[in-house]
Amino acid sequence: MSQFWKPGTERPQHCLLDDEEGGVLFFSAPANSSSHGFSNLERQRQRLPVFKYRTAILYLVENHATTIIVGETGSGKTTQIPQYLKEAGWADGGRVIACTQPRRLAVQSVASRVAEEMGAKVGEEVGYTIRFEDKTVQGVTKIKFLTDGVLLREMMDDPLLTKYSVIIVDEAHERSISTDMLLGLLKKIQRRRPELRLVISSATIEAESMSIFFQTRKKNDVGAAEANGPKNLPSILSVEGKAYPVEIHYVQDPVSDYLQSAVDTVLLIHEKEPLGDVLVFLTGQDDIDAAVQLLVEEARVKTTKFSGLLVLPLYSGLPRSDQDLIFAQTPKGKRKVVISTNIAETSITLEGVVYVVDSGFSKQRYYNPISDIENLVVAPISKASAKQRAGRAGRVQPGKCFRLYTEDYFVKEMPAEGIPEMQRSNLVSSVIQLKALGIDNILGFDWLASPPSESMIRALEVLYSLGILDEDAKLTSPCGFQVAEIPLDPMISKMILAADILGCLEEMLTIAAVLSVQSIWTSVRGKNKGLDEVKLLFAAAEGDHVTHLNVYKGFLQSGKSSQWCYKNYINYHALKKVVDTREQLGRLVRRLGLVPKSCEGDTQTIRKAIIAGFFSHASQLEEYGQNGMYRTVRSSQEVYIHPSSVLFRVNPKWVVYHSLVSTDKHYMHNVIAIDPSWLIEAAPDFYQLRTLNPALF
DNA sequence: ATCTCAACG
Numbered sequence: 001m002s003q004f005w006k007p008g009t010e011r012p013q014h015c016l017l018d019d020e021e022g023g024v025l026f027f028s029a030p031a032n033s034s035s036h037g038f039s040n041l042e043r044q045r046q047r048l049p050v051f052k053y054r055t056a057i058l059y060l061v062e063n064h065a066t067t068i069i070v071g072e073t074g075s076g077k078t079t080q081i082p083q084y085l086k087e088a089g090w091a092d093g094g095r096v097i098a099c100t101q102p103r104r105l106a107v108q109s110v111a112s113r114v115a116e117e118m119g120a121k122v123g124e125e126v127g128y129t130i131r132f133e134d135k136t137v138q139g140v141t142k143i144k145f146l147t148d149g150v151l152l153r154e155m156m157d158d159p160l161l162t163k164y165s166v167i168i169v170d171e172a173h174e175r176s177i178s179t180d181m182l183l184g185l186l187k188k189i190q191r192r193r194p195e196l197r198l199v200i201s202s203a204t205i206e207a208e209s210m211s212i213f214f215q216t217r218k219k220n221d222v223g224a225a226e227a228n229g230p231k232n233l234p235s236i237l238s239v240e241g242k243a244y245p246v247e248i249h250y251v252q253d254p255v256s257d258y259l260q261s262a263v264d265t266v267l268l269i270h271e272k273e274p275l276g277d278v279l280v281f282l283t284g285q286d287d288i289d290a291a292v293q294l295l296v297e298e299a300r301v302k303t304t305k306f307s308g309l310l311v312l313p314l315y316s317g318l319p320r321s322d323q324d325l326i327f328a329q330t331p332k333g334k335r336k337v338v339i340s341t342n343i344a345e346t347s348i349t350l351e352g353v354v355y356v357v358d359s360g361f362s363k364q365r366y367y368n369p370i371s372d373i374e375n376l377v378v379a380p381i382s383k384a385s386a387k388q389r390a391g392r393a394g395r396v397q398p399g400k401c402f403r404l405y406t407e408d409y410f411v412k413e414m415p416a417e418g419i420p421e422m423q424r425s426n427l428v429s430s431v432i433q434l435k436a437l438g439i440d441n442i443l444g445f446d447w448l449a450s451p452p453s454e455s456m457i458r459a460l461e462v463l464y465s466l467g468i469l470d471e472d473a474k475l476t477s478p479c480g481f482q483v484a485e486i487p488l489d490p491m492i493s494k495m496i497l498a499a500d501i502l503g504c505l506e507e508m509l510t511i512a513a514v515l516s517v518q519s520i521w522t523s524v525r526g527k528n529k530g531l532d533e534v535k536l537l538f539a540a541a542e543g544d545h546v547t548h549l550n551v552y553k554g555f556l557q558s559g560k561s562s563q564w565c566y567k568n569y570i571n572y573h574a575l576k577k578v579v580d581t582r583e584q585l586g587r588l589v590r591r592l593g594l595v596p597k598s599c600e601g602d603t604q605t606i607r608k609a610i611i612a613g614f615f616s617h618a619s620q621l622e623e624y625g626q627n628g629m630y631r632t633v634r635s636s637q638e639v640y641i642h643p644s645s646v647l648f649r650v651n652p653k654w655v656v657y658h659s660l661v662s663t664d665k666h667y668m669h670n671v672i673a674i675d676p677s678w679l680i681e682a683a684p685d686f687y688q689l690r691t692l693n694p695a696l697f
Numbered sequence: 698a699t700c701t702c703a704a705c706g
Contacts, residue, residue, distance in 0.1 A: 102704075102705080103703090103704065103705080104704085104705075130705090130706095131705070131706050132706095147704095147705065147706080148705080149704090149705040149706045150705085150706070152705095152706080153706060176704075176705080177704095177705085178704095178705065178706085283702075284701075284702070285700090285701075285702095286700090315701095315702080315703090316701095316702075316703055316704085317701075341702055341703080342702060342703075343702075343703060345703095346703090347703065347704080362702065363701080363702040363703095364702070365702075365703095376701060376702070378702095421704095429706090433706095486706095487705085487706035488706080518701080519701095584706090627698095628698090640699095642699075642700075643698065643699040643700065644699080644700065648698085648699085649698085661700080661701065663699085663700075663701085664699095665699095667699080667700080669701095
């Protein structure tokens, strides 16, 4: 409570302009547009009191630029671009303007906003496509919003994306895997389709590097380029949004416990600052639940003054009904405090936030290609994230952001940008997608930021061992091509193809769908005796996958009843998603010519099909080791069965797991008991050189 | 005897 805040300010680098107000746009024309006398990089950085936003965009698109980078700071101004382009005739003659977003929710909300502004209905002239939902009409829809994942999928049928005249990539600075892949591919398409216009919208600080990435230079032109300055450097148009100023405060001395410090800060705000909601950024569910409890207790102890606090947690795992509370209007005279993960940084926008408390940390995924394990670790955020978090305080009025780290740390130590997702993830899915698009030289692909070569090599190895790629790293036929068509992790797709051959595809579609949702059980957290008892009703001795089948069957028999789910501690929303996913997969495999059949409860066949995809995830119980300790066959890694598994404490001698979760130990999630001879049967090459001790069979 | 940021097809 004895913190002392030192105010500081953060001023945007460029000033904003709203074109209704007229005025200046920070604007750089392409290097070869002699009409404005720009011929080198330095001179591009002039301020020109020339164009309004609309005019600038149209000028660039019509006259010079194949690629335009729009640098902005969450102003939402990108959404106007498709309208401008449509008015200017870029959607005529059967052409479509595409605009991608990294999230489904963003696609939907932007589409409805734009449709409304144009006085149209969603699904007509303005439409959108996300997974499970296509609101477009061919020949009618002129402006199409879609997730970048959908656009990547569309490339598999139409590699040059010929129906689009303009492709707008929004939020490119978020650097999601799909966005990074898309940008690399669009650069390639551009070479074959010079008439295609690209508009990349990015945070201003990343605009420059985006521009350099899209710089085109003819192969034999290197010398000339150096003599004449850069060729065809994309234009940058910088638009600053109309946000309210946010006053930044830092702690004077580093804090040792950001959780306690966050709680203290909220109390301080509540005591000293005028009413207005507070948004606190912490790292995960544990932190958040603890902080909520601390705050609620404090508020109870200090009765009168603190009774006005309304403390709410926010994270993706939260049940729907609880998430809705977040959006409810704060009652008069009360102060809402939302304690959130970084879901509130980009995905969920809360209106009415005036104060932000930023712990300076978030959970981030790190992939180790050597062990093939993805870890989730608490790590310091980047300056870009810190700026984004602070911005959340200035949406409705001037706000304040309290950073639980020192100004010195922010200036000197905090990294400018985060590590792109591409560089800290398992790449099997990305690699097969590129292969399917005919990119043979994966290692030489022109990435915005290259992933570690170890990750790419590991991905190639895994795909080879699954029989998806051959010795020349080409897609095998039919297996490789079929796997590429299925929008799932290749190991799951392989399992589905094997199930078709073994005659248990019906069951496997269900299993694949269940594995694609987080958890089908409710509130796994805390001791939940009811759940444990209910689990026994569904539990199968063969393991979790077979248990999932039992749950799904029960759900169908109940008539997809939410009541039934509630009684059985099953997550109704998750199961609805399972039904959707299963239907989509069913349509997809039929299109591939497969005919789903059931094995009528032959669980051995089901397990063999699972092993066809997951043979590399085998582990063996360490007989004389610590209780319940296993070692993976591939790397002798020490692992344990996760307590949520039905095989927890059952400890079969040999198991195959779906995934590893690494916290204090490596835990195997979703486990089945197997016979080790099935491993050799499924993957003789993979196990040839590895010693499965015959004495243990 | 213990539990995962969020997001995409």
